[in-house]
Amino acid sequence: xxxxxxxxxxxxxxxxxxxxxFSIPPMxxxxxxxxxxxxxxxxxxxxxxxxxxxITEINGQTITSIDDYSLAFAPLQNLGENxxxxxxxxxxxxxxxxLFTKDVINDISVEKIPSSKxxxxxxxxxxxxxxxxxxxxxxxxxxxxxxxxxEQRLNVYGLxxxxxxxxxxxxxxxxxxxxxxxxxxxxxxxxxAKQGHFEAKIGNETVFVGGNEDVTxxxxxxxxxxxxxxxxxxxxxACNFKFVIFLSExxxxxxxxxxxxxxxxxxxxxxxxxxxxxxxxxxSLNIGASLKGNIATQIQISGSGSGATRQxxxxxxxxxxxxxxxxxxxxSLPYQLEIVKIDKISPNLGEQFTKQILxxxxxxxxxxxxxxxxxxxxxxxxxxxxxxxxxxxxIILGVAASIGWNLDLPSIAGIIAAIGTGIDSQLIIxxxxxxxxxxxxxxxxxxxxxxVTAFTTTFVAMIPLTGFLGFMGIGAASAGLLKGFAVxxxxxxxxxxxxxxxxxxxxxKQLEN
Amino acid sequence: xxxxxxxxxNYKKLLIIPAIxxxxxxxxxTAFYVQTGDIINKDVSLTGGTTITIQTDVxxxxxxxxxxxxxxxxxxxTISDNAGNQIQLMITVGEQHSExxxxxxxxxxxxxxxxxxxxxxxxxASLSADxxxxxxxxxxLAFFWMAAxxxxxxxxxxxxxxWAIIIxxxxxxxxxxxxxxxxxxxxxIIFLAFATFLIRMYIKNSVPAFAVMLSAFSDIVMTxxxxxxxGIKLSTAGIVAFLMLIGYSVDxxxxxxxxxxKKKESVNSALFGAFxxxxxxxxxxxxxxxxxxxxxxxxxxxxxxxxxILLIGLSLDLFNTxxxxxxxxxxxxxxx
Numbered sequence: 001x002x003x004x005x006x007x008x009x010x011x012x013x014x015x016x017x018x019x020x021x022f023s024i025p026p027m028x029x030x031x032x033x034x035x036x037x038x039x040x041x042x043x044x045x046x047x048x049x050x051x052x053x054x055i056t057e058i059n060g061q062t063i064t065s066i067d068d069y070s071l072a073f074a075p076l077q078n079l080g081e082n083x084x085x086x087x088x089x090x091x092x093x094x095x096x097x098x099l100f101t102k103d104v105i106n107d108i109s110v111e112k113i114p115s116s117k118x119x120x121x122x123x124x125x126x127x128x129x130x131x132x133x134x135x136x137x138x139x140x141x142x143x144x145x146x147x148x149x150x151e152q153r154l155n156v157y158g159l160x161x162x163x164x165x166x167x168x169x170x171x172x173x174x175x176x177x178x179x180x181x182x183x184x185x186x187x188x189x190x191x192x193a194k195q196g197h198f199e200a201k202i203g204n205e206t207v208f209v210g211g212n213e214d215v216t217x218x219x220x221x222x223x224x225x226x227x228x229x230x231x232x233x234x235x236x237x238a239c240n241f242k243f244v245i246f247l248s249e250x251x252x253x254x255x256x257x258x259x260x261x262x263x264x265x266x267x268x269x270x271x272x273x274x275x276x277x278x279x280x281x282x283x284s285l286n287i288g289a290s291l292k293g294n295i296a297t298q299i300q301i302s303g304s305g306s307g308a309t310r311q312x313x314x315x316x317x318x319x320x321x322x323x324x325x326x327x328x329x330x331x332s333l334p335y336q337l338e339i340v341k342i343d344k345i346s347p348n349l350g351e352q353f354t355k356q357i358l359x360x361x362x363x364x365x366x367x368x369x370x371x372x373x374x375x376x377x378x379x380x381x382x383x384x385x386x387x388x389x390x391x392x393x394x395i396i397l398g399v400a401a402s403i404g405w406n407l408d409l410p411s412i413a414g415i416i417a418a419i420g421t422g423i424d425s426q427l428i429i430x431x432x433x434x435x436x437x438x439x440x441x442x443x444x445x446x447x448x449x450x451x452v453t454a455f456t457t458t459f460v461a462m463i464p465l466t467g468f469l470g471f472m473g474i475g476a477a478s479a480g481l482l483k484g485f486a487v488x489x490x491x492x493x494x495x496x497x498x499x500x501x502x503x504x505x506x507x508x509k510q511l512e513n
Numbered sequence: 514x515x516x517x518x519x520x521x522x523n524y525k526k527l528l529i530i531p532a533i534x535x536x537x538x539x540x541x542x543t544a545f546y547v548q549t550g551d552i553i554n555k556d557v558s559l560t561g562g563t564t565i566t567i568q569t570d571v572x573x574x575x576x577x578x579x580x581x582x583x584x585x586x587x588x589x590x591t592i593s594d595n596a597g598n599q600i601q602l603m604i605t606v607g608e609q610h611s612e613x614x615x616x617x618x619x620x621x622x623x624x625x626x627x628x629x630x631x632x633x634x635x636x637x638a639s640l641s642a643d644x645x646x647x648x649x650x651x652x653x654l655a656f657f658w659m660a661a662x663x664x665x666x667x668x669x670x671x672x673x674x675x676w677a678i679i680i681x682x683x684x685x686x687x688x689x690x691x692x693x694x695x696x697x698x699x700x701x702i703i704f705l706a707f708a709t710f711l712i713r714m715y716i717k718n719s720v721p722a723f724a725v726m727l728s729a730f731s732d733i734v735m736t737x738x739x740x741x742x743x744g745i746k747l748s749t750a751g752i753v754a755f756l757m758l759i760g761y762s763v764d765x766x767x768x769x770x771x772x773x774x775k776k777k778e779s780v781n782s783a784l785f786g787a788f789x790x791x792x793x794x795x796x797x798x799x800x801x802x803x804x805x806x807x808x809x810x811x812x813x814x815x816x817x818x819x820x821x822i823l824l825i826g827l828s829l830d831l832f833n834t835x836x837x838x839x840x841x842x843x844x845x846x847x848x849x
Contacts, residue, residue: 126632131640169643171694343634346566352600356812360805367804371797410753413819417757420801424764424794431790437777450771457662457767458760461655465756469685482648485753489760 001510010503013495014391017398021116028115032056032092033069039107047096048235048308049089054113057090069110076102117401121408121484124354126347127181128188131167134335138174146176148326152277154178154191175340189339198327199276202258202287207273208251210328216297217246218328225325227317228302230310238306239317244298245328252297260293277327301328357412364416365389368423376430380511385426388504392422395495396488411484418492421458425451425496426504433508440513444505455497462486517781524840531837535731538738545741553737556746559645561638563611565618566592566603567631573602579621584610593811600812611635648752650688655756656733657684657708659763660715660726667770668719680711721774724841725766728833732762735833736826745822750815754822761798761823762830765791766838773842780846788835795834799827 003011022028032054038045055063058072076085084099122129138146147164154162167175178192198210208214219225225243232238247255262269268286275283283303291299303324305316365386373382396415400407432447433440463469465486546552557564569576573589580587587610590603606614615633619626626633636644661681665674684707692700715723733755740747769787776783806820 169640171643175640338637339635340637340640341635343636344632345634346568346629346632353812353814356809356814357816360808360816363808364801364805367800368797371793371800375793409750409815413750413753413757413816416805416819417760420757420798421760421764423797423801424761427794427797428768428790431786431793435786446771446775449775450768453662453666453767453771454764456666457659457763460658460662461756461759463658464651464654464685469689482651482749482753485756 001507004503004506006499006502006506010388010391010499013395013398013499017394017401020398020402021118021394023117027113027117030054030113031062031064032113033063033066033110034113035091035108036111037109042103042107043098043100044089044096044104044107046233046235046306047098048094049091049096049108050308053091053093055089055091055110057088059088066110066112073105076100076105118397119401119404119406120354121406121411122179122181122343122345123409124407125181126345127179128342128344129180130178130188130192130339130343131341132176132178132192133173133338133340135338136335138335140174143174143176145326145329148323150176150178150192152282152323152327188344189342192337192339199279201274201276202262202271205254205258207255207258208247214248214251215245215328216248218325219244220325225321227314227321230313233306236306236308237310237313238304239310239313240302240304241317241321242300242302243321243325244300247297247299249295249297252295255291255299256293256295259287259291262287262292264289264292275324275327283324353409361393372427378511381430381508384504384507384511385423385430388426388500388507389419389423392419392492392496392500395499396492399491399495400488405484405487407488408484410482411488414485414488415492417485417489418496421454421493422496422500425454425501426508429501429505429508433505433512440509444509447505448501451501452497455493458493459490462489466490521781524843527836528840531731531833534735538731538735541738542734542741552741554741554744554746555645556748556751557605557634558636558748558750559641559752561636561641562605562607563614563633563635564603564605565614565626565631565633566601567618567622567626568601569622570599571602571622572599576602576604576618576621580604580614580617583613583617586610587614592814608635608637644749646693648749650692652752652755652759653704654685654688655759656729657681657711659729659759660711660722663725663763663767664715664719664722667722667725667774668715670718673714673718676714677711680707680714683707684711720845721770721842724838724845725763725770727841728766728830728838729759729762731833731837732758732826732830735829736822739825739829740822745818748815748818751818751822754819754826757819757823758826758830761795761827762833765794765830765834768794769834769838770842773846776846780843784839784843788839791834792831795827795831799824802827 035049035051035053035055037051038049055069057063058069061068061072063069063072076087079085079102082101084101087096087098087100087104089096132150134142134146143166147166151162151164163179165177165179167177169175180188200207200209220243226241228240228242230237230239259269262271264270267289269289269292271287272284273287274281275285285302301324303317303320305313305318305320307313307316368389369382369386372385373379376382393415396418397407399405400411405411428450429444429447432443435443438446463486465482467483542552573591577589580589584606587604587606590605591599592601592603593599604614604618615626624630658681661677664677668674668677687703687707692704694700712723712726715726736755736758740751745751768791769784772783772787773780778786802820802824806817806824809816809820
């Protein structure tokens, strides 16, 4: 059999997809555990450990599984409050040697290295999804602020692998969407819908709370808010930021009364200004000595962010600054939140489900190949058709892996739809190729005409679900849940019409001649 | 060639059967609407409510007894693996009883429901109603735009094609922004005006294109009637199945239309050739779906519903393509 350009193209696409799915070198062969999150501002973070790194060795012990990892950390459990122990942690890129307290156990979370780059959606891997509505209509800025505040609050509770997104219903109501992968806290509902509460305290006394009653203005641009300096620290870089806020006279008076009592300690006052979100301490700022007893309506807030490189440190500082600003502006939210949808899916269920789907797929393909064999009585045709269909599945998965698409159930239904119409199209090509009324070129042309027409109809039928037509007011909210169906169908039928159908036409021509 | 001469004599009369079936389906759906207030039976994902899924060996009956002491309106579904062993139970209640159900279950089972041992899905009624509306809009638009593509490809004359594009884009804006958000009677009237205008234009300019639409429309309506008759409660996934059905159903219709309009041989030989290819396509799909359905059936997931609806729809498509569409297009080609 002659391998034409079109067939080569299909082979190349399948190869690229395999690389996109399994990466080079294949992830299956990687040893170690992958870091899924690192507590910021912890010793281990400052030592340079980051999310996504792969830990291969701890204190000379090779780490190949989560069990190895837990075992390596076990001795730290027995440490006292302030005791430390030296740890040597090797990742694929760096080696960390430092003294750690037993807090380090909770500062790092790790996972098994996934065997492929395919990401599955919540309904398959477990997790939680919630849609939250405010009792007043929100503007785009208010929604952005709500998301920012919620992000900060969930971080305070140690949830970092959280995705936020906007959802617009057809009545133009704006909702906040939240997705948390893996197991979720049981009190998630409370956590999301509870009011965020911000307080700035010195010692036990409240100086001001968030919201425009106490804070009249927060500087966000230009000389009112900026990154002031960057410097080297152990394990990377750190950057400081500064911004100004204006306090109401009442708040300024409180500030004066409280600071008047404090003593001066070097260039700062003896107590710090502590920020609390939902009664949890999030950051502490030194108060300049000159502010003692001062009725200052304008105060400067500073803080810092750190990272492995300067760029990373600047980015981190900007993020920290923005969060702080948002909290100061919004304070406790001026509206009530209501959860309109919450799905919590156990990770165990997803696993069983994935198995069922794979099984169903394998049996369906077997069935198809038998039917095709019965109809055409040629093992070669049956084999070619199934191979091309399987390569389509691979290409869809490859594209999904490279665009980082989360495969949820609707996405899988989409793959089924695309493969089903793909097989239909291949049967059309086969029958046209066998029809002896016209020349081969003409017959294949007719087959491709039918296929392109069928492709176009499915294409326009899927478009309303993708959310691309948001400007027409179509599919904004439901698209969030069924987008996967449209996306995988579109990927499948497009690669089909551009790559695998032309290749199959060449194969069919040769099989028939 | 006994069949061929019989077919040539009677193919027009054959159209009476689909006409009656379509009419019966429409009447049934209308009656269903009058009775229930909607054209489908909605499940919890479309009405709003709470579903708790627990992994347990406790039988459905025991759970039912326990829950019925505090709640009246609830449903228990058993999910088992391929060997028939129970894996999970799904308990569904209305949104307002979500807490009560959780408490009742925890009390009965004697442990706390957490993410390791259970799943919980809650959707408010208002949000569900919005999803439902958007899905209906998506289905209607998918159908109309599919029809427009078929029309543009098979009809002649630039003017009519341009009109088809403009009207369908306007329809998109209307469906996205006003349909069912403004007064329902007014929006229904505007929608029907759009539909009537388009259908008239399609019939006037291209009978083959109209035949494709009619066949797809019949597929959907008859499938919906059977789904309602079987008492299946549709979920969002079920609605996706109808979208898939539109895609599958037009494939064979387009094949048939192309073969007959671009034929080099006799009408019947082109028709029978198309029939052979088309039925292979549909039967392959049907067998693949039956196989997959058998594999996943006991798991009682959303896939069951998708596959069941596709199965019903594709079987009806065999009828609608090779009786309805084939007769119309043969008639058209022979009188031309």
